[in-house]
Amino acid sequence: MSTHTTRPASQLDVQAIRRQFPILGEKVHDRPLVFLDSAASAQKPDAVIESMANTMRHQYANIHRGLHWMSERTTEAYEGVRDLVADFLNAPSREEIVFTRNSTEAINLVAHSFGALLRPGQAVLISQMEHHANLVPWQMLRDRAGIELRVAPITDEGDLDMEAYKALLADGKVALVAITHMSNVLGTITPAQQIAELAHAAGALVLFDGSQSVVHHRTDVQALGADFYTFTGHKLYGPTGIGVLWARRTLLEDMPPFMGGGDMISTVTFDRSTWANIPHKFEAGTPAIVETIGLGAAIEWVGKIGFDAIAAHEAELTAHALQRLAEVPGLNIVGHPRVRGGVVSFTMADVHPHDMATLLDRNGIAIRAGHHCAEPLMRRLGLSATARASFGIYTLKEEIDVLADTLVRIRDFFV
Amino acid sequence: MSTHTTRPASQLDVQAIRRQFPILGEKVHDRPLVFLDSAASAQKPDAVIESMANTMRHQYANIHRGLHWMSERTTEAYEGVRDLVADFLNAPSREEIVFTRNSTEAINLVAHSFGALLRPGQAVLISQMEHHANLVPWQMLRDRAGIELRVAPITDEGDLDMEAYKALLADGKVALVAITHMSNVLGTITPAQQIAELAHAAGALVLFDGSQSVVHHRTDVQALGADFYTFTGHKLYGPTGIGVLWARRTLLEDMPPFMGGGDMISTVTFDRSTWANIPHKFEAGTPAIVETIGLGAAIEWVGKIGFDAIAAHEAELTAHALQRLAEVPGLNIVGHPRVRGGVVSFTMADVHPHDMATLLDRNGIAIRAGHHCAEPLMRRLGLSATARASFGIYTLKEEIDVLADTLVRIRDFFV
């Protein structure tokens, strides 16, 4: 049916993959949808949609506290995803996997519960390229707990400035380094292993915001030397409403709970309550049961495709995009990091990113424009907004060509 | 197809409704599923399942920050549910509707953000029949903020002891009354309007935990005189992962945010951030987009059936259950409140609730047994556990008969 016949050099059969995403057959303003906004949220394959629908159709009840068949089977399915996630991250133990709504909640949980153990005089160190999700919670902690918030600068290319980073660790006051594993604006993949080594050498723990990175390559929290790691289901071809915090067991054990309620307690009296074991201590109330099961389906689906194929495909797309976009008159690529994932930001002389986005949309092309929840980074870049195209498993080289061609016409129209 | 032909006196065509719940056709241990555990979590009609699946199949993208068609349409769908919820609760304004994961998170949000405005010397007043979700967050607040936690007793019948309640308000120290609108154990529907009037007269605000009650009758937060109201989607035939906090505008405006991140800010610099307007101030990060849309479908679905029909049907079921269960030898109904919803707890002489639950399950009947996340209430009742049957839109009188008959056989088996 499709007129796209080129097959990327990677092993991925992209057309076969696309057929598993019903939405990719939709039209927008009478044009075929060209979806280049996966970094904001990825589309969902049938496997995920059906696993959720089938749970609700055939095997659903509230979990943990039920003694009946539906409840036991649903509990098994839910807890089974904890094993899948532990495996996905190569976590030492399933009990170190805490389910949250999204990456934002995972980071807030750490800021609240690990943050409660920090004292004035200690510092949290973030970077200049953080998403608001890995910035505002630390700011709120700073204002609440009287700790210091330090910001590691980036280079003009968009890499973490490692010398400055080391200098900021030097006085030994930093208790926690919280840094993105991949920038949602610049595409930068940060040298997580080195960041962790330097942090540990300075007596600091390290949290990586893996919201963008887990989608593009295999993640191994042990090899990275991470202490905390977070990601969010909806960017990993999974459902909304589900995210993950991984943290080392001893940390989770020492941290006070975040929210109180059912399922997170051991015993309750009006005077005093005691907490359940990890990870349940951090999962109050009825969790996002169906979404967790959907996340499991997403992880299994991605696992079947394999990160070797995914990474190869996305590297090819990104290289192609950098080349084609560079040819567009007046276009300026924002960020030239050493290692990058499938995200490219750009601006265009005389055309505001919002106008680009709207005009692209009129042609069926979905990109994002704005500050990408990274206002301080925009300020560092001297910009108020960028346009951003981002790629996923289902992205075609031809779609990038359509983007580049349309940008040329938009530029013509404006200048 | 079905052999059930009786039609309840209420207007509800229960068989037609049941056909919309695929799971009700399932078998458990080779017996037709008799699902009497809706108070823990209700099953989902096709309308909800399909609205979620179709969103993911045809019209999905991240919301609020996108300028493209998919994002705008998804934003409209998501924000449209805020209108539906405002209407569902008869809230004065859509901006007073905050989406959370569940009721538990809604209460924790209030305990955290409203709690931050309380000072030592002030008190929060709960009741003896609270779910842990409306108890532990206040306990944590007490321990954090040095406020007092008071507990209003219940009568032996399972009603709030109104005289004692008044007495606990008398010194004017209570800043907030947080009480369930319907007990998940006793079925008690509390006199919310009267509770609110007395609270206000004593200078206290009032929060109702509507997790159980919104399912059974029409809710009007203005008529009740509530200041805060919470409920949870999965008990209202809606998805997991989505709950609601309603609060009066001025309260939400005065409260500091709960979590930090994207979407809840107005401007961000490393020094200082300012917050978005309500309700966005309280919705950090990518929300449970698809689940919110599913909640909207649930509310519309329930609305089409109408609370008059639902309440009549459930009243009939509950009366029937009370009568049939009273005939089971050795069975003791726990709680005889003045006004009750479709929840009946019971114990049986010489048979532990867990054994009842497992044996009922072997016969395809799903009920709940345990402390129902209300340990202090169990202690008040002098019990360690109860069995609980709970009814929903799709429950048949015949299913209650099957329950009662099977309980008689279980009792025979044990005694």
Next chain:
Amino acid sequence: MKTATAERDALYDRLIVERARTPQYAGRLDRPDVQGDGRNPLCGDKTHLDIVLDGHHIQAIRHQTRGCAICAAAADLMAEQVQGGTVAQALGMSDRFMAMLVGTSPLAVADDQPAPLGALEVFAPLRSHKARIRCAELPWIALKEAFSHVDG
């Protein structure tokens, strides 16, 4: 090719693109009687207005705008439409403009008072691009602020 895109985008009328590129009312005034500011933190757009009044009349108006084409053109066309009129007329036009954008009025032609929006009607297609409505509204928000202490 140019036309292909342009045709698809009634929204980006040539007038909008031209006024964004070559504004007629950009700049500052020496001694403004009132000033107004609009800022959209979500996208970083800003506009500043200087206004000189002569009684109830808007004698001169200039804007300094940093933003997208929609916002820049909206500021410039607004200035063109309100200069020379009264404050009350400007505020009335503001209401009709907002109503047109949210689609509550059929192209701003009310029954009793057929005051047209003139060139401002090029913004009507924004109705189907809700996220961009704020861009066109921003200058009018600044105008309202400028007049918030002036009697109509």
Next chain:
Amino acid sequence: MKTATAERDALYDRLIVERARTPQYAGRLDRPDVQGDGRNPLCGDKTHLDIVLDGHHIQAIRHQTRGCAICAAAADLMAEQVQGGTVAQALGMSDRFMAMLVGTSPLAVADDQPAPLGALEVFAPLRSHKARIRCAELPWIALKEAFSHVDG
């Protein structure tokens, strides 16, 4: 009718129901050498063990159990099986019992050591009722606690 339910529930073997109703090893001992407690906060089940030792041998054991039939029968049948044996034998039996419940061992018959679980095998059907496994385990957890300071 009685049989109908009973047949469906191999899980609730008559032995379990009888021992729950009429335990043989319920009660306290006057001067226990060791004691153990098990408590499942989720369901409120509790068991207390008093044990009199004679060297490495379990001379007498009594339990006081408040809980469901599974828990009560498990405590009573455990007492019956371990009384008279050594501490090491009891702990070995504990391991085999747990393994049977989680289904890692085929009915507790290991290759080299065919030590059967005897009457305890009535609990095997619990495998498919994961939420109830804790009920049967509770007395064994109390036993482990009792022996935690005793050399096997």
